[in-house]
Amino acid sequence: MYKSFDKQLLQIVKYKLHTLPKTNLPSFRQLLHQYPEIAGNEKETAQKIYSELVKCSPTTIIRNVGGYGVVAVFDTGKKGKTLLFRGDMDALPIQEVNEFDYKSKNKGISHKCGHDGHSTILLGLAQKLMEQPLKRGKTVLLFQPAEEIGQGAKAVINDGKFAKIKPDIAFALHNVPGYPKGQIVYRKGAFNPAVISLIIRFQGLKTHAAEQENGINPDVAIASLILKIKSLINSDLDSPDFCNITTIFTRLGSLDYGTAAGEGELHYTIRCWTQDKLEATKRMILNFTQEICEKQQLKQEIEWLHYFAATANDDNAVDYIEKSAKRLKFDHIQKPTPFKWGEDFGLFTEFMAGAMFGLGAGETTPPLHQPDYDFPDEIIPYGVAMFYDIAEAING
Numbered sequence: 107m108y109k110s111f112d113k114q115l116l117q118i119v120k121y122k123l124h125t126l127p128k129t130n131l132p133s134f135r136q137l138l139h140q141y142p143e144i145a146g147n148e149k150e151t152a153q154k155i156y157s158e159l160v161k162c163s164p165t166t167i168i169r170n171v172g173g174y175g176v177v178a179v180f181d182t183g184k185k186g187k188t189l190l191f192r193g194d195m196d197a198l199p200i201q202e203v204n205e206f207d208y209k210s211k212n213k214g215i216s217h218k219c220g221h222d223g224h225s226t227i228l229l230g231l232a233q234k235l236m237e238q239p240l241k242r243g244k245t246v247l248l249f250q251p252a253e254e255i256g257q258g259a260k261a262v263i264n265d266g267k268f269a270k271i272k273p274d275i276a277f278a279l280h281n282v283p284g285y286p287k288g289q290i291v292y293r294k295g296a297f298n299p300a301v302i303s304l305i306i307r308f309q310g311l312k313t314h315a316a317e318q319e320n321g322i323n324p325d326v327a328i329a330s331l332i333l334k335i336k337s338l339i340n341s342d343l344d345s346p347d348f349c350n351i352t353t354i355f356t357r358l359g360s361l362d363y364g365t366a367a368g369e370g371e372l373h374y375t376i377r378c379w380t381q382d383k384l385e386a387t388k389r390m391i392l393n394f395t396q397e398i399c400e401k402q403q404l405k406q407e408i409e410w411l412h413y414f415a416a417t418a419n420d421d422n423a424v425d426y427i428e429k430s431a432k433r434l435k436f437d438h439i440q441k442p443t444p445f446k447w448g449e450d451f452g453l454f455t456e457f458m459a460g461a462m463f464g465l466g467a468g469e470t471t472p473p474l475h476q477p478d479y480d481f482p483d484e485i486i487p488y489g490v491a492m493f494y495d496i497a498e499a500i501n502g
């Protein structure tokens with residue numbers, strides 16, 4: 107009795123929800139833009155997304171996945187593939203310089219990678235799945251936290267709530283300034299490099315500046331290492347051995363003029379097209395450091411951080427992207443070389459077939475991570491249409 111009453115009530119609620127006016131996507135994107143949260147702190151963002159998802163009546167909504175991640179499952183109840191569409195939701199510790207009315211209200215934090223737009227596109231997909239449900243299978247929408255620090259994908263994959271889902275294929279997009287608005291940029295194989303950052307810390311011995319022969323100054327070790335590490339760079343974008351190593355920060359001693367430096371540090375970011383090349387480069391840096399520090403009688407310590415797995419696009423998944431772009435008559439290009447930025451979606455492609463594509467954000471749009479960047483709302487419909495068309499091609 108109660109059960110059937112509940113069912114009836116649910117039907118009425120669902121009917122009511124269907125009759126509500128749809129949330130306007132650009133307004134939602136601008137709302138997220140106004141209240142950005144950095145990686146690992148996306149609590150309010152997750153709440154805003156959840157409140158909107160409820161209106162799209164998915165079969166299930168799972169919260170707090172791998173941190174503040176939100177997962178919405180649209181299950182048709184009929185046999186078919188389980189598709190994963192992933193969007194990220196974190197902002198960056200960058201002060202916004204834009205002056206429009208929806209500018210960031212959180213000091214020193216802003217959406218400079220367009221993850222506000224990526225989350226909005228996923229919400230658009232949820233709206234579309236409510237309006238035009240697929241015929242079979244499950245569509246899983248993952249609003250992923252903590253992408254910028256390379257921890258979100260890992261935390262989601264390791265979360266038992268997500269482990270049960272077992273997607274057959276995964277898709278994601280990233281907006282790409284420098285390309286015409288709405289252009290679909292795709293490529294088979296490597297899409298983003300494997301990226302890792304590292305800190306090399308040197309510990310010697312401080313002395314009076316007049317008696318540096320009695321101390322151990324890491325100056326020679328740091329100078330030699332900078333040159334040795336530079337020799338590992340391979341700038342040939344067409345080579346599978348491409349290896350980009352960037353000096354981020356260095357420090358030696360302190361501003362005490364009576365004291366010789368006794369410690370220092372070097373910070374780097376490394377990008378390689380393949381995992382193997384990254385591992386080989388790490389080994390070389392480790393060997394160089396050990397060798398030099400032994401000679402100089404320095405203690406050393408290397409810390410590896412912010413690791414992003416390479417995104418290895420699956421051929422079959424890229425075929426779906428290419429066909430959808432053609433079917434939708436969207437401008438599209440095949441990119442000859444991978445993008446140089448890291449993306450933690452790469453980790454999904456280690457565990458399941460998947461592909462990421464670029465969505466042109468405008469040729470004159472400022473680059474990602476720049477203080478004046480802003481995700482262009484005009485490209486939202488392109489992202490939604492691509493995701494829905496791919497889903498329909500597989501499970502329609």
Ligand SMILES: [Zn+2]
Pocket residue numbers: 218219254474475
């Ligand atoms: Zn970013």
Ligand SMILES: [Zn+2]
Pocket residue numbers: 219220221253280
């Ligand atoms: Zn990003």
